[in-house]
Amino acid sequence: MAYTLDTFVKDAQGALKTHEGPAGRERVRVLLEKLLANPSFVDEAVGPAAPLGTRKLYEDKDLGFVVLAHCNPKPHKSPPHDHGASWAVYGQAVKYTDMSEYKRVDGGTDAGYAKLEKVKTYRLEPGHAGVYDVGAIHAIDYPDGSRFVRVTGRDLDYVRRLKFDMAAGKAITIESATAGAN
Numbered sequence: 001m002a003y004t005l006d007t008f009v010k011d012a013q014g015a016l017k018t019h020e021g022p023a024g025r026e027r028v029r030v031l032l033e034k035l036l037a038n039p040s041f042v043d044e045a046v047g048p049a050a051p052l053g054t055r056k057l058y059e060d061k062d063l064g065f066v067v068l069a070h071c072n073p074k075p076h077k078s079p080p081h082d083h084g085a086s087w088a089v090y091g092q093a094v095k096y097t098d099m100s101e102y103k104r105v106d107g108g109t110d111a112g113y114a115k116l117e118k119v120k121t122y123r124l125e126p127g128h129a130g131v132y133d134v135g136a137i138h139a140i141d142y143p144d145g146s147r148f149v150r151v152t153g154r155d156l157d158y159v160r161r162l163k164f165d166m167a168a169g170k171a172i173t174i175e176s177a178t179a180g181a182n
Contacts, residue, residue, distance in 0.1 A: 005045070008035040009058055009067070012151070016063050025087050025131050028065075028151055032091040032129045036149065045069045046093045046147035057149075064154045070147060077141040080116055080164040081174065083132065086153040090140070091129035094147035098123050099130060102137040102164070104171075109135075114164055114171035124148070137164065 008031055015027035035041055044050070045057060050071050058067040080102050090097065099122055106115040116137060124130055132138050134153070142148075161174040 002038045002040055003034050004038065005035065005041060005057060005067070008032070009060070012065065013060065013063060016065065022131075022133055025089065025133060025153075029089045029091075029129045029131045032089055032149065032151060033127060036091050036093055036127050036129070042093045045149060046071050050147075059155065066152050066155050068150045068152070070150060072142060072146045073144060075141075075143045075146075078139050078163075080137050080139045080166065082135055082137050082162050083152060083156060084159040084161040085134060086156060086159045087134050087136075088132045088153070089129055089151045090124060090132070091149045091151075092124040092126050092146075093149060094126060095143055095145050096123050096125055097146055097148060098141040100139045100141075101132075102139070104137060108171065111162060111171045111173045113169060114162075115169060116164055116166055137162075 011031050012028050015031065016024045018024070019027055046069050050069060052071045052073045054068055054070050056066060057069050060066070080100070090099070100118055101120040102116040103119050104114060105117045106113060108114055162171045163174050164171050
């Protein structure tokens, strides 16, 4: 029997309730890879007929995690950024995403002066997923037509996050209409 979004959600709920912290998020990563192995799910969620852009597939009202489909019509390269007090698991479905991970070496944790060092670069290929824990700094770079599923620990519209301008040596708060002071 094919592994479905509903089954993934139930298994992710169980994993996050049973394993707090990084262990639960790693379990979600493994489960997302299992979901991405289902061609019917991939076709429905991020296939050629799926709407372009980002859309919410599921939001857990109790645990707060969100499952998003990203169908990207144009290439994009993000600046280094974090997800604030949230975590994320990116699961590649179509084409690829080049991921870079950074560590902040200036000792800061907030907006203002910031210096980053790149510590790892790799490519997420279809069927593979990566975990970006709370406060982890990363950047994504993907070609046109790249499609992935992302699970976040919370709705990022309500999370204060940072993006980094490496040339200017600055951390800048990502403004969201709903993020406020959370």
